[in-house]
Amino acid sequence: MVVKAELEKLGFKPLLVELGEVTLAKNITPEDKIRISFGLNHFGFELLEDKKTQIAEQVKTAIVNLVHYTREPLKINLSAYLSDQLKQEYAGLSGIFSEVENQTIEKYFIAQKIEKAKEMLTYGELTLSEIAYQLNYSSVAHLSAQFKKVTGITPSAYKAGSADSRKTLDEV
Structure with missing residues (x-):
């Protein structure tokens, strides 16, 4: 719920948030990734890009x-x-x-x-x-x-x- 709320606060539309995975309605830019990473780090989450x-x-x-x-x-x-x-x-x-x-x-x-x-x-x-x-x-x-x-x-x-x-x- 925290991840979904933070993404929505940042202006993204998460279609699915589950078990370490998020699907967004649109592709994101490298700048978007930085914003998302910063927003999630605030709550103790990190953006994992490595499969x-x-x-x-x-x-x-x-x-x-x-x-x-x-x-x-x-x-x-x-x-x-x-x-x-x-x-x-x-x-x-x-x-x-x-x-x-x-x-x-x-x-x-x-x-x-x-x-x-x-x-x-x-x-x-x-x-x-x-x-x-x-x-x-x-x-x-x-x-x-x-x-x-x-x-x-x-x-x-x-x-x-x-x-x-x-x-x-x-x-x-």
């Missing part, structure tokens, strides 16, 4: 939406999910993501799941077993091992007093 960077951002957005905004347990095949969401083969998405982000899609997915686990631990409404189930870990031991590998502490130690180590989604 590979756009794809990597779309992958990140799809993973964040899956992990943080889906209410159902994460019982899903990540490669099939991403291919379906972005209408591209997973192998291509994976290669581009690794090139742009210097990490694999799987590591990014795990990092997001650990951040979600931190959030759930902070709220204290679910047991570790329930959190493991929600995040599609095969066992509490698997979740605990991955949590410790990523954060350096166990989920129990985190819950006992390390709540200040959560990251914002764009820092993961």
